[in-house]
Amino acid sequence: MSKEYIGIVVEESLDDNRILNKLEVKKIHVTGHTNPIDRWHMYEVNVSKEEIEELSKHIIQDWYMHFWKKSEIIAIFKDKTFEFNYENKETWKSVLDYGRSIGIPDEQLDFPIKGL
Template identity: 25%
Template sequence: MATGVLIAESLRVGAVVDDLALTVRKIQRSASGNATADQPSVWTLVYFDVADAEAATLAAHLSEVLEVPGWYVDLHTAQESLIVFSGRVFRYRRGDPRGRAEAEEYGRAQGVPDSQLDWPT
């Protein structure tokens, strides 16, 4: 089972994410603590599970609806990380420093501050 976190405010206005085979485990609303000038100070975090076999499909769908700049979604199976940006998905073996570094570098180039590049290893 893959797990992930989506910040609801990261979705483009008018975006629709439907026909999903996922389980929402928790929804949390909290002050972000490290929002950039382009981001709201309060975020709605949606923690979810999705079957490993559906993770790549979900990642591709989410890459079509994320706002730019500076947003991403992280999904993780036991073996892989999928880091989703608008129009781009990074997929690498968990614990692979090169794969993570590539995703982090891309995130920085998209305006994600280092303090938000905090997905699990």
Template identity: 35%
Template sequence: MRTEYWKGCFISEGLKDPTILNKYKCFKFKLTKDNLPLDDKGTVGRWHMFWIEVPYSDFEIFKDNMRYNWYGHFWKDNTIVAIFEGRKFEIDKNDRNTWKEAIEFGKSQNILEEQLDFLTE
């Protein structure tokens, strides 16, 4: 069982229960500009972006908490774990071929391909 801590980036609006973020150390926060999409009904607002440290064993908590058409991701060394509603994908940061399945899944959830960039620090 992996117990090491990973860095992650999540937008609180993309979580069914954003209070789960309170459990983890936040090392960076950003409040975005206004008029960003919040749901599929045309609601717009600001995104609250949190960069946190999470043990690998807690990844399932995030997988079960993601809202449809949102994602978050974790990274450690050259590995990225993309988390969607009910799914997670482990990809190689330096090998874009490993990203294909995660990107296709994100697109199937109406996430724009250009947003599926899985940025790390």
């Protein structure tokens, strides 16, 4: 299984964090919020397309994850998956429209293609 995609998985976005045990984790970052409720546990992972599909079954409503291979992006939401080109902003329209429709702020719909 080729783990050709890189992505950031936020533990708090999962309905069952045990799925992290099955992933190839490269780095872990915990945000610096003082209140533990506000902290995010972020995992930089190398994954295959099949693992992305499996993660899409465990993401909770109103969250998303994205994975990249060069400029090819896969963004997954609870019930939707989008593939688009990072460098061609015209290909972003449907994913931005969907993200906004479920209340994700524009500043969180930036899909960075860099690790932690």
